[in-house]
Amino acid sequence: MTQTTPAAEPAALTGAPAQQRLPAWRLLAANPLTLASAIVLAVIVLLALLGPFISPYGINEIDVSRQLQPPSAAHWFGTDDLGRDILSRVLHAIGISLLIAVCAVTFAFLVGVAFGTVAGYAGGIVDMVISRVTDVLFAFPVLLLALAIVAIFQPGLVTTVVAIGIVYTPIFARIARGSALSVRSSPFVQVSQTMGTPARTILLRHVLPNITGPLIVQTSLSLAFAILSEAALSFLGLGIQPPTPSLGGMLFAAQGFLAQAWWMSVFPGVTILVTALAFNLIGDGLRDVLDPRQRSLIEARRSR
């Protein structure tokens, strides 16, 4: 976190030499839950990157003689109905899940923030059109819309990214619009307008930097949900296509063996859980540190 936080107590208030506010990341690190989830997430990302090199078996190395083996020294997470090593497949699948989540959320962020800030800043008819389109997109249940998009195109990695990305775009658009709306009426933007600064420059120099707080929080939360959405799509057979391993796909395959092979569903399931939880907790931690309302509450108490 490199961003500076706005409106600290003026140094004069405490009568002490310039007292700088703690940087946001220090506050984050002070929260043990956030710190733990950051470490977990770092480990997950590392595993995803190293997956192809450290996995003990090939992802599609079929060995029917060793099918449905419980976890053991040779197969830490056991094997599936075709004798494939689940650990290797999970390691590979994390990478794909993260890739899809990051790409989809990046897409949603870029498109959503662009439309949202323009709508919030411009107001009037532009705002109305963009907001109504956002509302329509919002009205669809997330998964249903994703299903429709995947059904129209060929299922696959790119389609999954596009589907999740489109579904998440209105969330970013709405947040960016709301924040831009409040920044637009602030005096420092008005000053800039009176100087004749072009709208484009005001958007880039004043509006965007001042709405990063809520957007960063939403990004990390959306990453968690994107991973869940990808798992759900793959579970329904509309995301990543077998034999490429995916966490959702592995859960689907495990469905038929719930009674005989608990490890087939538990390990991919726990992976989804841990990853989504880590993103969520980091998002919560970020929100506590960056939410202007929480901050001003603390500040109001201090300045009394």
Next chain:
Amino acid sequence: MTAPILRVDELTVSIGRHDIVRGVSFAVEAGGTLGIVGESGSGKSMTVLAATGLIDAPGRRVGGSSLLAGADGTPIQLVDAPPKRLRSVHGDRVGFVFQDPSTSLNPLLTIGRQIAEPLEVHRRMTRRQAAARAVELLEAVGIPNPADRVDAYPHQLSGGQRQRAMIAIALACDPALLVADEPTTALDVTTQAQIIELVRALQHNRGTAVVWISHDLGVIGQVADEVTVLRAGRAVEQRPILDVYERPHDAYTKELLAARPRVVAGAGPTPVAGAEPLLEVRQLDVRFSISTPTGRRQIHAVDDVSFTVRRGTTTAIVGESGSGKSTVANVLTRLVEPRSGSATLGGRDVLHGPRADRRRIAMVFQDPFASLDPRRTVGDTVEEPLRVHGLAGDSTGRRARVEELLGLVDLDPGLRTRYPHELSGGQRQRVSIARALALEPELVILDEATASLDVSIQKRVLALLRRLQERSGLTFLFIAHDLAIVQEMSHDVVVMQHGRVVESAPAPELFADPREDYTRRLLEAVPPELPRAARAEW
């Protein structure tokens, strides 16, 4: 001598490693008023909040003692008191009035309900009894038609009426002590004068002890018997108000005395004869349409306003909030589209025209906290107009110009890399002025540019503006509600009320012989030069 209502001894407050209040003692007797003066950050609010047990800051440590006379005469210790004891005292023995009446009332409850609340809690009154009492209280604080207004919501009242309602709440239980923390700072001068009168009258009738906090020694002079001057958490001077006014001991007290806004005969800038007109505004008319639950309504914000600003001089537009004076500024800077009328600057239209023309008028806004982008450094902020209009050449040229501008407003060029939150209010306003000057404008509009600063800092910023005008022949349009600072700054004055120009005259003439009632009212509202105590003796 009666026993004091509140007796505070060696009060200390520290938050974290910072000492906010370093041993302050004072006492208030029944019917007496203690004024606490100091600039922001001097710890005056903290002192009173800690003394009344209202302080609510994480990690604070409060020491010393604060004894409040109980109903039966036994003193109650308020420092480190358990919440239950504090609850029984707050609202009952101690009433509070805070600075901003628009945020200290609950917008969802009627005024009557909010006055009734302490009565029901502390006096065990029934709803009906409390409601009847609420009407009496509203009448006592001078709200017209109290029987109707008791059912009004805060947003239906004006700022002054809201503050009156706050006072009604504070006085509901006939408290022995009234704490007023900058109760008039957010109000117009005329309203301020009324609130001061009101509190004095109520105090006289009820024998309430009052602790009045302000940054303006002029206001304190109107209300207080005793003054405590706080600086950096210490009381530098603690004496009766007359002594302080006549023989201030401390250098800081002298500074505060000199800084208080007042109208002095013959004061003001040296007149500029024969200056040609620069800005000419003719028949300006602005209407806003607003949607209310009862349909769309038109507000006639500016109605047939014409005036002229002469080159190299300052013209002030004066009026209370809602008089349309800021709307005029917004029209000139093209934030608001007028319905009709014209404005020319040096003969050229300013209401229409290319973007490059907009650098001809620069504006400094009221709020030094909100008018700087919190995520841009000071240098960045001052550089923005240079960049937008392609002034001062390349990046090294711009940097040199930024440092020059910062020097011009008496800021250390080293502040270039700082962020606004690291600066004080006065420093921020200087940055705003530097940014306005960067445009090399023909006209600078100062929209209440010093209204949210402490009087001592306001004094210095005004001096800076005057010096800039003398040195570089700047033309100012100075928008304010306080006639005292207007007199200090202006060559010509335009008085506005309800969107119309009421009176417009050269400043010396207007101050010597105001023609309109409204102007006279504004003039009378400025705290006079001598404290009330001095005049009472005459």
